[in-house]
Amino acid sequence: MNFDALTIVYILEIVVGGLMVGIGVHFVPVGGAPAAMAQATGIGTGTVQLAAGSGLTGLLAAGLMMSVTDNIWPILASGAVGAMIMMDATMLTGGWIYAYAVGAPFASAKVNYDPITGYSQPPYVAPGTVGQGIPTVCYVSGTIGALMGGIGGAMIYYPLMMTNHNPSLSALFAIGIFLVNAVLASWNIQGTIEGFHDPKFKRWPKAFRSCLVATLILALVAVTITGGA
Amino acid sequence: MTVGGGAGGAPSAIDPKKLRVYGLAGALVGIYLAAILNSVLGTDIFSILAAAGAVAAAVMGANAVRRVCGYGIGTGVPSIGMLALGMGIVGASFGLSTAEQLGISMAGVIIALVYAMVFGYIVGAIANKVMGFNIPIMEEGLTDLSGAGAMAIIGWSYAVSGSLAYADMVTKVFNTGYLAIIFICGGLAILHPFNANLGPDEKQDRTLVNGLMVGSLATVAVGLCSLATLSTTAALITIVIGAAAWYYFYVWYYRLVKRDAAAVVGTGLLPPSAL
Amino acid sequence: MDALSMGLVAAMGALATVAGASEDIESDIGSQSNPNSQVQLAAQVGNPHRIYNKAISGEPPANALWATTAAVVAYTLITKFAMPALFAIAIGASVAALFNGVFSTSAYFGRSASQRRFNQWIYLDIVRYTTTSIMAHAWITAFCITCIAYIQTAILTPHHPFPMPVIALIWGLTVGAIGSSVGDIHYGGEREFQWRLFGQGLNTMLSGQIVRKAEAGLRNSIDNAWFCTKLGGPLTGLGFGLTVFLDNWRTTVFDPVTQAGLAIGMGLFFVIIMNLYNFYVETSIRKKYGPYPGYKGDIAA
Numbered sequence A: 001m002n003f004d005a006l007t008i009v010y011i012l013e014i015v016v017g018g019l020m021v022g023i024g025v026h027f028v029p030v031g032g033a034p035a036a037m038a039q040a041t042g043i044g045t046g047t048v049q050l051a052a053g054s055g056l057t058g059l060l061a062a063g064l065m066m067s068v069t070d071n072i073w074p075i076l077a078s079g080a081v082g083a084m085i086m087m088d089a090t091m092l093t094g095g096w097i098y099a100y101a102v103g104a105p106f107a108s109a110k111v112n113y114d115p116i117t118g119y120s121q122p123p124y125v126a127p128g129t130v131g132q133g134i135p136t137v138c139y140v141s142g143t144i145g146a147l148m149g150g151i152g153g154a155m156i157y158y159p160l161m162m163t164n165h166n167p168s169l170s171a172l173f174a175i176g177i178f179l180v181n182a183v184l185a186s187w188n189i190q191g192t193i194e195g196f197h198d199p200k201f202k203r204w205p206k207a208f209r210s211c212l213v214a215t216l217i218l219a220l221v222a223v224t225i226t227g228g229a
Numbered sequence B: 001m002t003v004g005g006g007a008g009g010a011p012s013a014i015d016p017k018k019l020r021v022y023g024l025a026g027a028l029v030g031i032y033l034a035a036i037l038n039s040v041l042g043t044d045i046f047s048i049l050a051a052a053g054a055v056a057a058a059v060m061g062a063n064a065v066r067r068v069c070g071y072g073i074g075t076g077v078p079s080i081g082m083l084a085l086g087m088g089i090v091g092a093s094f095g096l097s098t099a100e101q102l103g104i105s106m107a108g109v110i111i112a113l114v115y116a117m118v119f120g121y122i123v124g125a126i127a128n129k130v131m132g133f134n135i136p137i138m139e140e141g142l143t144d145l146s147g148a149g150a151m152a153i154i155g156w157s158y159a160v161s162g163s164l165a166y167a168d169m170v171t172k173v174f175n176t177g178y179l180a181i182i183f184i185c186g187g188l189a190i191l192h193p194f195n196a197n198l199g200p201d202e203k204q205d206r207t208l209v210n211g212l213m214v215g216s217l218a219t220v221a222v223g224l225c226s227l228a229t230l231s232t233t234a235a236l237i238t239i240v241i242g243a244a245a246w247y248y249f250y251v252w253y254y255r256l257v258k259r260d261a262a263a264v265v266g267t268g269l270l271p272p273s274a275l
Numbered sequence C: 001m002d003a004l005s006m007g008l009v010a011a012m013g014a015l016a017t018v019a020g021a022s023e024d025i026e027s028d029i030g031s032q033s034n035p036n037s038q039v040q041l042a043a044q045v046g047n048p049h050r051i052y053n054k055a056i057s058g059e060p061p062a063n064a065l066w067a068t069t070a071a072v073v074a075y076t077l078i079t080k081f082a083m084p085a086l087f088a089i090a091i092g093a094s095v096a097a098l099f100n101g102v103f104s105t106s107a108y109f110g111r112s113a114s115q116r117r118f119n120q121w122i123y124l125d126i127v128r129y130t131t132t133s134i135m136a137h138a139w140i141t142a143f144c145i146t147c148i149a150y151i152q153t154a155i156l157t158p159h160h161p162f163p164m165p166v167i168a169l170i171w172g173l174t175v176g177a178i179g180s181s182v183g184d185i186h187y188g189g190e191r192e193f194q195w196r197l198f199g200q201g202l203n204t205m206l207s208g209q210i211v212r213k214a215e216a217g218l219r220n221s222i223d224n225a226w227f228c229t230k231l232g233g234p235l236t237g238l239g240f241g242l243t244v245f246l247d248n249w250r251t252t253v254f255d256p257v258t259q260a261g262l263a264i265g266m267g268l269f270f271v272i273i274m275n276l277y278n279f280y281v282e283t284s285i286r287k288k289y290g291p292y293p294g295y296k297g298d299i300a301a
Helices: A005-027 A032-036 A047-066 A072-102 A136-164 A167-188 A199-222 B016-041 B047-069 B076-102 B105-129 B138-161 B166-174 B178-196 B204-229 B232-260 C003-029 C036-044 C059-081 C085-113 C124-155 C164-181 C183-191 C221-228 C232-253 C260-289
Strands: none
Touching: A005 A047, A005 A136, A005 A167, A005 A199, A032 C183, A047 A072, A047 A136, A047 A167, A047 B076, A047 C059, A047 C164, A047 C232, A072 A136, A072 C164, A072 C183, A072 C232, A072 C260, A136 A167, A136 A199, A136 C260, A167 A199, A167 B076, A167 B105, A167 B166, A167 B178, A167 C164, A199 B076, A199 B105, B016 B047, B016 B105, B016 B138, B047 B076, B047 B138, B047 B178, B047 B204, B047 B232, B076 B105, B076 B138, B076 B166, B076 B178, B076 C059, B105 B138, B138 B166, B138 B178, B138 B204, B166 B178, B178 B204, B178 C059, B178 C085, B178 C164, B204 B232, B204 C059, B204 C085, B232 C085, C003 C059, C003 C124, C003 C164, C003 C183, C003 C221, C003 C232, C059 C085, C059 C124, C059 C164, C085 C124, C124 C164, C124 C221, C164 C183, C164 C232, C183 C221, C183 C232, C232 C260
């Protein structure tokens, strides 16, 4: 193992990837268990699970791309697009359930007007709830979150592949690093968040510092691992 | 997802320090005994011992989940189980790979354990200091969890590879993708016991027996994988012993459920108080 | 692009749709994941019930376990014993269903036993007839996902570099994430609380007041499957089917080596279309449903 300039670049790529995952989680509108009862705005599931679902779908796309090219840009773009497709398909079909099964208009209780469409929100918030469904601002925010998660996952995978040339090992290792960052970020937002317009979003510097430290420790050892015989 | 209510400080009959010693010692003894017996006798039928070590580690992890989640961390039990295995997988592959590069493949387990526990401690410290969780046992709990994750992964991986050499691990466990089942089954062995018993009347012994039960089930899964990598005898030994242990612990678990439940009835309407 | 690859991608989309639907129904029968919080709460607020309480770690890890179990068993049988893929995957899915049964029953026993002080009984007849239908749905999910993983690694070109169990793990996590984000709302937002006003989410004051009685007798979890099959399940299937199909379609139609830019651009196009579609849904339902009549604030609708 020799620490040359390339190794340092790989370490930096893993750290940046981890940070992208950590910050990206903050963009994903997750309402947790209350959202599954249409009691809160956002997607009705846990942060880590959704981030993992989309980021790892991106990892699959990135892994396929990496098997045919060594150029980093298509790999990152492929990961991002794969993750965005998963997140958008989930939010779209989830939105149909809110719209056509629960029969509730989309509304956020955190802002008075949707920053993107300008639609008023409070009149559409059902009594006794804190909003429901996925308004446009949450949808766009979720897409950005998936974009960052997908790029992050691919950016962790790429340097691992370059050092150990073993897709299986790199994929599982990337899943490990991905999950550590996603869990740290979800602890930071305490379970639920609506997107970049949510006051909780201002907490991201804490997640940035946490993920920086955690990923750096992981990245330092990640580049020393060989791909076996 | 913790609306169901935590265990409220999680009273325990078995001291966590004792369980930690049992878990770590059990894992190390299991893995090393399997490695030594296998290499000395030139066979692979002792691989089951490593799986038993992994079960011990998983039970320790389940107890750590129980202690940390008793405080309520806002994101539910599953995330912490995934974190444990995320940390464990990095620790395990780093330990084995480094030991191979240093030329002492036997030391891999120790390196993995030390790295995983240090990393777990740092993550716990981050949670408390940077994010302001202020859970007094966070560092301790995550140290345990991370170590348990790494030991569980190495133990069950050994039961598939039959050797501690990194090259064997890579060809038999990583490249085949069997690490995926170890990852997810190990994760469930750590997080399922507390998650399945969550509620105000949760009891430590019932949770831990559930952990033993899930761990034995994971051993069966690993045994099925080892059909492809080890001799048929070794694989069958792992499967049969795993299944027998699973049956024993499942029956034991059911006994504890009958002890703790308000009532176990064949059929019937709601309890008279609720009609 | 060739006809075989296109057919395979179409088959993967169809398999994913079935997997998504069965995954959601499986979790609804067992009251898994997020709606589980209300089932759990019901007994605490004085409403013991006869509904299955299967809390297995949230849907993504649980489904990842079923899919991965099926995949490793199938992979072992295919590589070591040279079995035909379809039989091997069916056997793998059966093992996964058995695992599912163990986890389901232990979670039902454990959760109910931990509610002793709320007088929540354990009913063995529920365990007998509900667990089997949970296992049956888990079998379908595991079978379909393992088939997808097999197609991606062994038949579709370019072969995916990840081994089959890892792909099954990732698709399992994804189908669980989609199932808990999409189908569960139909169960949690509608089926659990059918007696409140239609057209809004659950009022926080009503938490835990789940429907416990059916048309005749007490509601059981199989009734919930009957209801959720109508919309929650199919839409979950659509969500997962779209994910698998769109993601693979673009790398099959456009060669990832020479036309990587087009494949990525196509993906971006899908993303933009879905964003616009959600905007259309939001606008149209705002117009159709209108604001809530009880609103007293001064922000115009």
